[in-house]
Amino acid sequence: MTVQEMLNRLFQLGLSQTEVAEHCGTTQATIFCATSGKMVGYGTGKAIELLLAEREQTVKNNQIQAA
Numbered sequence: 001m002t003v004q005e006m007l008n009r010l011f012q013l014g015l016s017q018t019e020v021a022e023h024c025g026t027t028q029a030t031i032f033c034a035t036s037g038k039m040v041g042y043g044t045g046k047a048i049e050l051l052l053a054e055r056e057q058t059v060k061n062n063q064i065q066a067a
Contacts (some may be wrong), residue, residue: 003045006052007035013055023051 001009010020017031024031024047026040034040040048 003034003040003048004037006048007031010048010052010055013059015055020048020051024048 007020011017015023017035018028021028021031024044026044026047030040030044034044034048
């Protein structure tokens, strides 16, 4: 999954660019550029990946509890 795809999924989960940036230790401008396909540093990419995994797990846990 590309950084763009991960960011789009985070936005679908309700996070804003600013929230993603704060969680990943970067700026909203960096996240904005990444949504357009600009390369980001390894650390930022990894932070986005970890944030997405965390949020996906939360969604999964909430679905299990609701069932």
